[in-house]
Amino acid sequence: MLMKMRVKELAHLPTPPQVVVQSFEGSIYRMVARSNGQEILLTDEAGNYLTERHPNALTDLLHDIIVDSVSLEHHSAYDEMIGHSTPDSASASSSNKLIIDITTETLTSRA
Numbered sequence: 001m002l003m004k005m006r007v008k009e010l011a012h013l014p015t016p017p018q019v020v021v022q023s024f025e026g027s028i029y030r031m032v033a034r035s036n037g038q039e040i041l042l043t044d045e046a047g048n049y050l051t052e053r054h055p056n057a058l059t060d061l062l063h064d065i066i067v068d069s070v071s072l073e074h075h076s077a078y079d080e081m082i083g084h085s086t087p088d089s090a091s092a093s094s095s096n097k098l099i100i101d102i103t104t105e106t107l108t109s110r111a
Contacts, residue, residue, distance in 0.1 A: 021102070
């Protein structure tokens with residue numbers, strides 16, 4: 001079960017979290033934090049899950065928060081679409097996951 005937390009509460013974690021912007025359902029993005037082996041789904045001030053149509057709309061919310069890293073994560077459904085068996089999602093080496101480090105772009109846009 002995923003925990004949920006408001007974006008501003010990330011600043012109170014004991015260590016800076018890794019933040020991941022996940023793409024799903026075409027061009028919809030959500031933001032999660034990973035800290036101490038747990039994945040935390042991030043919400044707005046009202047407690048609603050954050051979803052946006054552009055990843056920058058989410059990373060802009062981090063402007064006052066110290067994070068370890070920021071990455072964009074995209075899961076491909078290509079194998080499923082062409083009828084191939086899907087890889088075991090527990091095995092990172094065999095998954096159809098593309099991870100792009102966007103830490104530099106996020107921090108540069110703060111200036």
